[in-house]
Amino acid sequence: GNSVTQMEGPVTLSEEAFLTINCTYTATGYPSLFWYVQYPGEGLQLLLKATKADDKGSNKGFEATYRKETTSFHLEKGSVQVSDSAVYFCALKGAGTALIFGKGTTLSVSS
Amino acid sequence: KAGVTQTPRYLIKTRGQQVTLSCSPISGHRSVSWYQQTPGQGLQFLFEYFSETQRNKGNFPGRFSGRQFSNSRSEMNVSTLELGDSALYLCASSLESSTGTDTQYFGPGTRLTVL
Numbered sequence: 001g002n003s004v005t006q007m008e009g010p011v012t013l014s015e016e017a018f019l020t021i022n023c024t025y026t027a028t029g030y031p032s033l034f035w036y037v038q039y040p041g042e043g044l045q046l047l048l049k050a051t052k053a054d055d056k057g058s059n060k061g062f063e064a065t066y067r068k069e070t071t072s073f074h075l076e077k078g079s080v081q082v083s084d085s086a087v088y089f090c091a092l093k094g095a096g097t098a099l100i101f102g103k104g105t106t107l108s109v110s111s
Numbered sequence: 112k113a114g115v116t117q118t119p120r121y122l123i124k125t126r127g128q129q130v131t132l133s134c135s136p137i138s139g140h141r142s143v144s145w146y147q148q149t150p151g152q153g154l155q156f157l158f159e160y161f162s163e164t165q166r167n168k169g170n171f172p173g174r175f176s177g178r179q180f181s182n183s184r185s186e187m188n189v190s191t192l193e194l195g196d197s198a199l200y201l202c203a204s205s206l207e208s209s210t211g212t213d214t215q216y217f218g219p220g221t222r223l224t225v226l
Binding site for chain 1: 115117144146153154156159167169201203213214215216217218219220
């Protein structure tokens, strides 16, 4: 079945550091891929998405590219801020199936 | 457009009771999905409704049930509560698309504590 694996956290960075959170997936067909972010005490917010191979999703300085050859959708940001501290979830959705999440990666950014 | 709303935001119940949670989707969205989030199990899919019909179901016991109304609003019910049902329950809505891979937008969640 479909599954998502993302790097274990927590990830601790200083402000303005480069961020990468790895995400790989297993899926049949051509799923859509997503990154969601969850701030403390809140629900999930869509950060970015990609619907087909080689698509690049981007939002608020975050980027991720749908790589079918490596079945990956790694999240990157060139310069993190304290306000980026949150839990990040990689997810995939195949046609007619439920959204499947990775276990989440906690990011902590200090000034 | 208003986002997904969930009520109540917080609930405290005791074992054996039942609880009903409510979700109002984004206007125009016809699909509503429910998820349970716990520290140990992460985010787990409960069920999905579209046009008042359950379209998909996760691996949860029959104590967990849901329904959708003609205005797309949805409720989920948990009967005979157990301590392990303590969790954040998230509702998500989406448009219906032919591919079925459209984006889900989440509400703030209902935090259920079972004592």
